[in-house]
Amino acid sequence: MSQIHVQTTINGDETEFLCDAEETLLDALRDKxxxxxxxEGCGTGDCGACSVTVDGRLVCSCxxxxxxxxxxxxxxxxxxxxxxxxxxxxxxxxxxAALQCGICTPGFLxxxxxxxxxxxxxxxxxxxxxxxxxxxxxxxxDKIIRAVMDTAAEMRGA
Amino acid sequence: MLDKTxxxxxxxxxxxxxxxxxxLDKVTGRARFGAxxxxxxxLVGKVLRSPHAHAKIKSIDTSAAEALKGVKAVxxxxxxxxxxxxxxxxxxxxxxxxxxxxxxxxxxxxxxxTSQAIAxxxxxxxxxxYEVLPHVTDVEEACKDDAPLLHDNIFxxxxxxxxxxxxxxxxxxxxxxxxxxxxxxxADTIVERKFRTEATHQGYIEPHACVGNLSADGTGELWCCTxxxxxxxxxxxxxxxxxxxxxxxxxxxxxxxxxxxxxxxIEPIALALSRKAGRPVKVVxxxxxxxxxxxxxxxxxxxxxIGAKSDGTITAMEGLLKYQGGAFKGTWVSLGCMTxxxxxxxxxxxxxxYDVLVNRPRAAAYRAPGAPMAAFAVxxxxxxxxxxxxxxxxxxRLQNAAKEGxxxxxxxxxxxxxxxxxxxxxxxxxxxxxxxxxxxxxGIACGFWFNFGGETSTxxxxxxDGTVNISVGTVDVGGSRASMCxxxxxxxxxxxxxxxxxxxxxxxxxxxxxxxxxxxxFASGMALILSxxxxxxxxxxxxxxxxxxxxxxxEWVDGHARPAGPNAGEFDPMSLAEIAGKAExxxxxxxxxxxxxxxxxxxxxxxxxxxTEVDPDTGRVTVLRYTVIQDAGKAVHPAYVEGQFQGxxxxxxxxxxxxxxxxxxxxxxxxxxxxxxxxxxxxDLPMIDTVIIENPNKGHPYGVRGVGETSIVPPxxxxxxxxSAAVGVRLTELPMSPPRVLKAMDDAKA
Numbered sequence: 001m002s003q004i005h006v007q008t009t010i011n012g013d014e015t016e017f018l019c020d021a022e023e024t025l026l027d028a029l030r031d032k033x034x035x036x037x038x039x040e041g042c043g044t045g046d047c048g049a050c051s052v053t054v055d056g057r058l059v060c061s062c063x064x065x066x067x068x069x070x071x072x073x074x075x076x077x078x079x080x081x082x083x084x085x086x087x088x089x090x091x092x093x094x095x096x097a098a099l100q101c102g103i104c105t106p107g108f109l110x111x112x113x114x115x116x117x118x119x120x121x122x123x124x125x126x127x128x129x130x131x132x133x134x135x136x137x138x139x140x141x142d143k144i145i146r147a148v149m150d151t152a153a154e155m156r157g158a
Numbered sequence: 159m160l161d162k163t164x165x166x167x168x169x170x171x172x173x174x175x176x177x178x179x180x181x182l183d184k185v186t187g188r189a190r191f192g193a194x195x196x197x198x199x200x201l202v203g204k205v206l207r208s209p210h211a212h213a214k215i216k217s218i219d220t221s222a223a224e225a226l227k228g229v230k231a232v233x234x235x236x237x238x239x240x241x242x243x244x245x246x247x248x249x250x251x252x253x254x255x256x257x258x259x260x261x262x263x264x265x266x267x268x269x270x271x272t273s274q275a276i277a278x279x280x281x282x283x284x285x286x287x288y289e290v291l292p293h294v295t296d297v298e299e300a301c302k303d304d305a306p307l308l309h310d311n312i313f314x315x316x317x318x319x320x321x322x323x324x325x326x327x328x329x330x331x332x333x334x335x336x337x338x339x340x341x342x343x344x345a346d347t348i349v350e351r352k353f354r355t356e357a358t359h360q361g362y363i364e365p366h367a368c369v370g371n372l373s374a375d376g377t378g379e380l381w382c383c384t385x386x387x388x389x390x391x392x393x394x395x396x397x398x399x400x401x402x403x404x405x406x407x408x409x410x411x412x413x414x415x416x417x418x419x420x421x422x423x424i425e426p427i428a429l430a431l432s433r434k435a436g437r438p439v440k441v442v443x444x445x446x447x448x449x450x451x452x453x454x455x456x457x458x459x460x461x462x463x464i465g466a467k468s469d470g471t472i473t474a475m476e477g478l479l480k481y482q483g484g485a486f487k488g489t490w491v492s493l494g495c496m497t498x499x500x501x502x503x504x505x506x507x508x509x510x511x512y513d514v515l516v517n518r519p520r521a522a523a524y525r526a527p528g529a530p531m532a533a534f535a536v537x538x539x540x541x542x543x544x545x546x547x548x549x550x551x552x553x554x555r556l557q558n559a560a561k562e563g564x565x566x567x568x569x570x571x572x573x574x575x576x577x578x579x580x581x582x583x584x585x586x587x588x589x590x591x592x593x594x595x596x597x598x599x600x601g602i603a604c605g606f607w608f609n610f611g612g613e614t615s616t617x618x619x620x621x622x623d624g625t626v627n628i629s630v631g632t633v634d635v636g637g638s639r640a641s642m643c644x645x646x647x648x649x650x651x652x653x654x655x656x657x658x659x660x661x662x663x664x665x666x667x668x669x670x671x672x673x674x675x676x677x678x679x680f681a682s683g684m685a686l687i688l689s690x691x692x693x694x695x696x697x698x699x700x701x702x703x704x705x706x707x708x709x710x711x712x713e714w715v716d717g718h719a720r721p722a723g724p725n726a727g728e729f730d731p732m733s734l735a736e737i738a739g740k741a742e743x744x745x746x747x748x749x750x751x752x753x754x755x756x757x758x759x760x761x762x763x764x765x766x767x768x769x770t771e772v773d774p775d776t777g778r779v780t781v782l783r784y785t786v787i788q789d790a791g792k793a794v795h796p797a798y799v800e801g802q803f804q805g806x807x808x809x810x811x812x813x814x815x816x817x818x819x820x821x822x823x824x825x826x827x828x829x830x831x832x833x834x835x836x837x838x839x840x841x842d843l844p845m846i847d848t849v850i851i852e853n854p855n856k857g858h859p860y861g862v863r864g865v866g867e868t869s870i871v872p873p874x875x876x877x878x879x880x881x882s883a884a885v886g887v888r889l890t891e892l893p894m895s896p897p898r899v900l901k902a903m904d905d906a907k908a
Binding site: 020030036037039042046086099103109125137140142145 | 175180181184185186188275412413414445797838839840
């Protein structure tokens with residue numbers, strides 16, 4: 001079975017890889033490219049641990065085929081910090097102790113950034129509904145919601 | 159043991175909220191979890207699982223799978239033939255069925271192949287000839303005489319007369335004191351009720367994952383996500399027949415466990431495949447496998463009876479608890495019986511428990527295992543009894559709360575604890591006075607967990623630059639490395655940032671029990687405090703050597719060695735860094751260590767308060783407000799203590815309202831995925847308010863109590879009390895999903 005040659009951009013870097021037709025973007029990222037920040041919690045799009053953006057749109061990478069990355073711009077958790085400078089969301093997650101085990105954290109950060117990119121002043125309800133596709137079993141979400149709200153306020157200069 | 163308290167204001171680092179040492183890796187995607195490991199030459203391992211709830215395995219034909227190109231090893235029970243100690247036998251049989259499958263999802267065979275696609279294809283080529291047997295998945299059904307029998311060699315233990323026929327009731331236990339008949343005779347009001355709860359899963363987001371690499375000579379390594387890598391080592395070594403010294407297990411970062419990763423499922427499979435294939439093998443469970451073959455907690459059927467005098471004094475408490483532990487013997491009902499009445503003082507208490515076998519996955523620990531369902535039943539009856547007596551349920555609890563010196567429900571006398579403070583704090587909390595609207599109700603409930611100590615070994619090494627490395631053998635499930643660093647910083651008097659903690663592999667430390675029983679911050683923390691005291695003695699000795707004065711004339715104060723006493727002489731204090739810098743010429747490396755079986759874990763009590771609103775048309779329950787008040791003894795890193803409170807409460811909310819294992823007539827699990835097994839999401843919840851009570855544990859130098867588990871004990875009862883108040887009907891079954899709530903409301907109207 002021949003593999004598909006995919007040319008794409010990941011976290012700003014031009015990248016190419018070979019994948020099987022049925023291979024998910026998540027598997028391609030993790031197994032072909034060594035980008036293991038996105039996690040597989042369910043493989044069915046229910047947990048959000050594999051969240052990435054494709055052309056700026058938030059998706060579960062377990063529901064996207066690797067071949068669909070052709071010609072797209074993919075952003076993963078590995079592309080969130082600017083060198084040694086954390087994104088404000090990353091810093092606020094640390095400040096607020098918004099993670100315990102940390103397995104869901106990359107997905108939450110990618111999803112929260114996608115929210116703040118288009119909604120800089122979300123209400124608590126908006127944050128809760130936007131992040132409803134990301135499961136966290138440790139925190140009860142309280143500190144995550146606070147971290148996102150606090151980040152939004154800081155980024156607005158409030 | 160308690161020698162440092164908040165009252166004398168001595169704490170400098172403990173009680174602060176610094177960034178966790180593993181934080182940066184976890185917000186950047188660099189942290190390596192179970193499935194993130196790759197070894198050179200690695201194969202992919204997959205497990206074939208039973209589609210039947212109960213069946214005899216007549217034969218397994220692996221020849222077609224073995225012949226498939228890319229398949230490097232196929233194993234079945236025939237590859238596990240050595241004499242395994244009894245303690246590990248069930249664990250082995252749970253990993254791979256021996257002769258009979260006992261539940262839907264039970265492992266039957268496994269393959270290792272060069273790719274996942276080939277491994278999956280190979281599984282389909284394995285031909286298993288099953289003889290399907292009748293099954294039973296319900297705890298009450300399994301207790302009946304004519305129920306399908308899971309094991310013909312299990313006879314009920316704990317009966318006065320040894321039974322002659324095998325049974326699905328594997329054991330009977332009893333706890334208590336006094337004479338409940340007498341106690342009920344003294345009561346003016348008695349409430350008794352039956353309750354049922356469904357099984358729930360721990361629901362950690364990270365599926366089980368490991369990479370095993372075992373040579374034919376029995377030397378190997380294993381990387382895995384687990385709460386206890388020493389447990390993994392010992393179990394795997396026993397099952398595979400190798401020396402424990404030859405198997406080095408490294409714990410990855412762990413993506414949640416909550417008790418579900420305190421045993422093994424795939425680890426011996428990966429190692430056996432690796433030994434056969436001669437290459438490393440990675441096994442990662444799918445979510446479907448996690449639901450069908452790991453966890454869950456017991457489902458329960460319970461009866462509770464409590465009597466009190468008209469002045470509100472409880473006279474007797476009695477309970478009958480039946481827990482299914484899945485297809486193997488369990489101990490969970492014992493813990494339910496011991497904890498059921500632990501919050502109360504009564505002269506007469508009795509709990510009887512039955513451990514019941516059913517065709518379901520072997521129950522694993524889930525956060526305060528056995529306690530939450532018992533608390534749901536007991537705390538529901540406590541509130542109902544208070545209401546019948548015309549006493550406020552919170553006052554009723556205050557009146558009957560167990561105090562220091564009281565006989566506990568589980569054996570020993572109570573030591574000092576913070577139960578009453580949690581109740582008084584609840585009463586004074588603003589939440590208690592918020593007005594309620596229509597269809598809304600407020601519920602409170604208390605909860606208890608023992609907390610464990612256990613075998614623990616730690617080491618502490620001081621670097622030439624005066625920084626400190628600490629090694630623990632207890633897995634960090636939720637920020638414990640930060641707490642470890644805080645306690646060592648406190649003890650040595652060096653900045654938190656100068657202390658770094660690693661979870662060492664099994665070849666680097668003495669045996670450590672698993673991270674369970676809320677023991678890690680207590681037991682590894684105390685071992686590190688004692689390791690630091692060991693190191694301080696050595697640091698003082700080095701300073702004495704440099705100053706040429708007797709060792710006893712040197713004391714350690716605020717991170718420095720100082721001359722002490724009348725004849726010590728005048729020397730400037732030496733910092734840890736200065737002494738460490740001279741280590742080479744004063745005797746070599748400076749280290750401290752401690753090994754012990756930790757005792758004195760302080761119990762932890764909590765009071766939870768919740769407001770809910772029930773939609774009268776749909777029966778949907780919405781949580782409006784939630785407050786957790788719990789005794790932490792001493793909160794080392796308060797943010798992570800709050801996190802434990804909040805996380806446990808929300809798991810309890812899920813258990814109360816949404817979560818349940820649903821089995822079909824065919825005995826197969828109907829909802830093995832996060833879509834149909836719905837854990838709480840952010841939009842289901844309000845903020846979870848927390849209050850940390852600090853009633854010091856006298857068994858720990860700083861007063862620390864375990865905090866991780868108690869928080870899941872009260873929620874189901876608190877919510878049941880709240881929903882019952884909202885709809886005016888007592889809810890007695892979990893989960894309180896819309897159909898159940900509607901039915902309870904309709905039944906009440908009928």
